[in-house]
Amino acid sequence: MAASRALRSSFAVTFSVWRALFLREAATRLSRNPTAWFWLIAEPLTHIAFLMWLFVIAFRQRHIIGADTSVFVMLGVLAFIIPRNLINGSIAAIAGAQSLYTYRQVKAVDTVIARIGVESLLAFILFFVIWTGAALFGFPVSLADPLKAILALGTLWFGGVGLALVFSVVANLSVQAGHLVRTLMAPLYVFSAVMFPTAAVPESMRNVMLINPLVHGVESLRLAFMPAYQTAPGIDLLYLMQWAIVLIFLGLVMHAVFENFLMTKK
């Protein structure tokens, strides 16, 4: 209850909202229970371990040409986790944001951007922790082409941001749309070649699979680690990049168009 402050610029207002939401989000994520850090690492590790079991014991498939099976699975899971966590986090961010609209400077898109920030940070920390851990345990995870790896990870992240912006609007348009988006996540996972190499897919199916932009990021990341690895022909990081740019613009437009709808009490 002191003297009024000078009016701030729109950028200053937006930036302080992002900062506040980001810090709150990060603190909440990691303080929910004492084992939050543990599960952050344990969830993908179990995922990787399960796929390893599938490959080695259930499918009797110990060899993928030019790749170590464990590194192949690890990179697949870690690559897919980036867009997956961005998408799921962003959908949840808008769904739970109603109570934040009490503060008029908060818009629906701000909650998504803050969540993308937190999820990205955690996904990259996760990548480095598991990668380092795998190296310490003696898995062949040396990086053949660092620049390509950075490009692949960056482009995957970019694509994840685009998908998160679009899906966060679509999933919150109606209950049905929400179910549809969540249902779509399963085929998106399967068609991202997390559990099998694209080269193993029959040619007729391959062309359908390569429409999915994420598969180009996942396979490119593997190539950066394992240059002898054989992918299906046509893996192109630029294709994912083009998708990412279009999705980011589309997502931002959708947030602008549906802002009123998303922020109306339902």
Add this chain to the structure above:
Amino acid sequence: MIQINDVHKRYLTSRGESVWALRGISVAIPPKVNVAILGKHGSGKSTLLRLIAGIDRPTRGEILCERRVSWPIGLVTGLQPNLSGRQNTRFIARLQGFSEKEIDKKIEFVIEFCEIGELFEQPFGTYSNGMRARLNFALSVAFEFDVYLVDENLGGGTGPFLEKTRNTIKYLSEHADLIVVTHAENILKTYCEAAVWLHEGRAHWFDSASEAWQEHKKALAA
């Protein structure tokens, strides 16, 4: 000036669209006057207050607002149950764009005002209803606005804290503008000079709050 232009509002529910809560409200609320919002139950008073606060968006029409308007006092939402009172206070202050140094001052004010002692460092989810209401009220008055919005119960304190909330509202009514939703004649007469009377989906402006009260009484009796 808060300019409300032809504002319509109805809610979207799982059963489709509700009846109109507001049917074309146009009213201008000038500065330097404390205004009451009067009307029967269900006449759209709280809806109007939420729209002025920017919590919800009108279905049609627009609200032009060139002043710093608070959220309804006592209606602080979005506090995280697993973060402490202090962490939640920092969050609200950061949203308003205060620097970390200024935030420390705000925290001192909140600690002193809400008198919840050690509990301030505990997770918000462990607070009793009374303690929640205290922190809520303290957070509502810790920041400076040109206009404060008040819904009905003045932020709901009990016991000795009620005295404090009353004094604070009194202070705010003298140093800033209030927009008060109320059913109580004494609140209207204590704080408000002018009034907006909501009747049958329309808004009527009264320069004198007591005149508006007479109209409101008449409509209730009819």
